[in-house]
Amino acid sequence: MAQKKIAILTPTFSHYSGIDRVAERQALDYAKEGNKVTVFALEATIKPKGFNLEVLGMPKSLFLQRLYRLFFFIDCAKVNRTARKLKDYDVVISHQYPMNLIASKAKKKYGIRYVYHNHGIGYSELFSSPFERAYMKLFGYFSRLSLSNVDSAVSVSKFLKDELKKETGTESKVVYNKIGSRYGRGINGKPIRKKLGIKDNEKLLFFIGRLSPHKNIHTLLKIFDIVNEEMPNAKLLIAGKPTFKKYYDELKEIASKNVIFRESVSDKELPNYYAACDLYVTASLWEGFNLPIAEAQACGKKVVAFDIGSHPEVVKNGVLIKKNDIDGFAEAIIRLVK
Numbered sequence: 001m002a003q004k005k006i007a008i009l010t011p012t013f014s015h016y017s018g019i020d021r022v023a024e025r026q027a028l029d030y031a032k033e034g035n036k037v038t039v040f041a042l043e044a045t046i047k048p049k050g051f052n053l054e055v056l057g058m059p060k061s062l063f064l065q066r067l068y069r070l071f072f073f074i075d076c077a078k079v080n081r082t083a084r085k086l087k088d089y090d091v092v093i094s095h096q097y098p099m100n101l102i103a104s105k106a107k108k109k110y111g112i113r114y115v116y117h118n119h120g121i122g123y124s125e126l127f128s129s130p131f132e133r134a135y136m137k138l139f140g141y142f143s144r145l146s147l148s149n150v151d152s153a154v155s156v157s158k159f160l161k162d163e164l165k166k167e168t169g170t171e172s173k174v175v176y177n178k179i180g181s182r183y184g185r186g187i188n189g190k191p192i193r194k195k196l197g198i199k200d201n202e203k204l205l206f207f208i209g210r211l212s213p214h215k216n217i218h219t220l221l222k223i224f225d226i227v228n229e230e231m232p233n234a235k236l237l238i239a240g241k242p243t244f245k246k247y248y249d250e251l252k253e254i255a256s257k258n259v260i261f262r263e264s265v266s267d268k269e270l271p272n273y274y275a276a277c278d279l280y281v282t283a284s285l286w287e288g289f290n291l292p293i294a295e296a297q298a299c300g301k302k303v304v305a306f307d308i309g310s311h312p313e314v315v316k317n318g319v320l321i322k323k324n325d326i327d328g329f330a331e332a333i334i335r336l337v338k
Helices: 018-032 062-070 076-085 099-110 130-145 158-168 190-196 217-230 245-254 270-276 291-298 326-337
Strands: 005-009 036-041 052-055 091-094 113-118 152-155 203-208 234-239 259-262 279-282 303-306 318-321
Touching (some): 005 018, 036 099, 130 158, 152 158, 203 291, 217 245, 217 326, 270 291, 291 303
Parallel strands (some): 036 052, 279 303
16 A cells, blocks of 8 residues: 555644544554654644654643634634645644644645544533633634535544534544553552552542533532442542633532542553543533543443433443433442442
């Protein structure tokens, strides 16, 4: 098979983002097939292995980053300059807005094949403040505009395939996210339990993901309070990047003493964290795929989650609970852990 030049576009290329971990897996796979692969990102912490990485840059402040990403089309010099770098590529795969703008421009100016890898966008109504809701509505609107000249699309779930068709009229092929071979049964979780101070007679529940309102972590804390009344020896570990600082501060205020927060978990140690827990839990109200659920299950862990979005497709070893049934969710946790 002839070598191809493949560009993969993703905004942040960091392990805290499920989208970026999928992009990294894709880059590794294409590179192993003998292709020349370059990842383009606005910022990056993942180190390239067998592929190239080009960091385009954006503001350091989280607030300014969000504004920059939303109105990225204003930085037309960077969009045009990056699109020009893609003129000799065979295909450009964009994983999310605003990187779609670069892919769309490369398609228009140089005829490069433009593939959209659809991870979806959380519903705006799941965000608490008017600013956040307006931001998500605009993000979705600009994202849909950036797909006007896409050649083909891939959706990471049937749920997202239907959403994309409904919102844009774009057909897509369903390709579920791959789980790396390092996730499996038999991994030693004892060192992580020791590091967290979890005793042998204590049960550990685990959640990992961006600390965003649509992940519904505040409800997970309420559920855990109910669990703790029945099982005072239970602990809840919440790991993830606090991309919404005010929301993160609110979570820490309402969390009980049996809740442990970790703002970062190394990607190398992540399988050990799954191995350390007794149950994986998520109260998220929107998911395009939910990579941690698949990873936890690969490590032999049962899952409790709400019956929303892609969860009926992804949850194979656990319990799905009717949306917002807090008592039912807590009862399922207690039953499975006991």
